[in-house]
Amino acid sequence: MMLLEADAVxxxxxxxGYVAAIRLGQLHKKTILVEKDNLGGVCLNYGCIPSKILVTAADMFWKVGRLDRFGIKVQGLFMEFKQLQNWKRKVVGESEGWYSLFA
Known part of the structure; x- marks a missing residue:
C-alpha cells in the first residue's frame, strides 16, 4: 500500500470539491482529491448538462415540427436518438477538459 502525504484531502x-481542491493548490497546499466516480459530479456527468442537451434537442424538434405556421414545410422530420446520445457524450467529454487543472 502506498502512503500519501498531503496538507488537505x-x-x-x-x-x-474540485473548486476547493483548485483553491487549495493555488494556496500551495498539497491536496488530494478523492472521487469514487468521474470528476465533475452528478451535474456534469448525469444531471444538469446531459439533461439540458436532451431538453434542448426535444425543444428544437418541437419547434421545427411547427414551422408550417410560418409557411415553412419540413418533410420527414426524424430524431435519431443514437446520434443525440453521441452528441451528449461528446459535450460531456469536452467538459472534462478541466482535469488538466489538477496536474
Missing amino acids: VIGGGPA
Whole structure:
C-alpha cells in the first residue's frame, strides 16, 4: 500500500470539491482529491448538462415540427436518438477538459 502525504484531502470531485481542491493548490497546499466516480459530479456527468442537451434537442424538434405556421414545410422530420446520445457524450467529454487543472 502506498502512503500519501498531503496538507488537505477533499472528498468529492463535484462542483464544490474540485473548486476547493483548485483553491487549495493555488494556496500551495498539497491536496488530494478523492472521487469514487468521474470528476465533475452528478451535474456534469448525469444531471444538469446531459439533461439540458436532451431538453434542448426535444425543444428544437418541437419547434421545427411547427414551422408550417410560418409557411415553412419540413418533410420527414426524424430524431435519431443514437446520434443525440453521441452528441451528449461528446459535450460531456469536452467538459472534462478541466482535469488538466489538477496536474
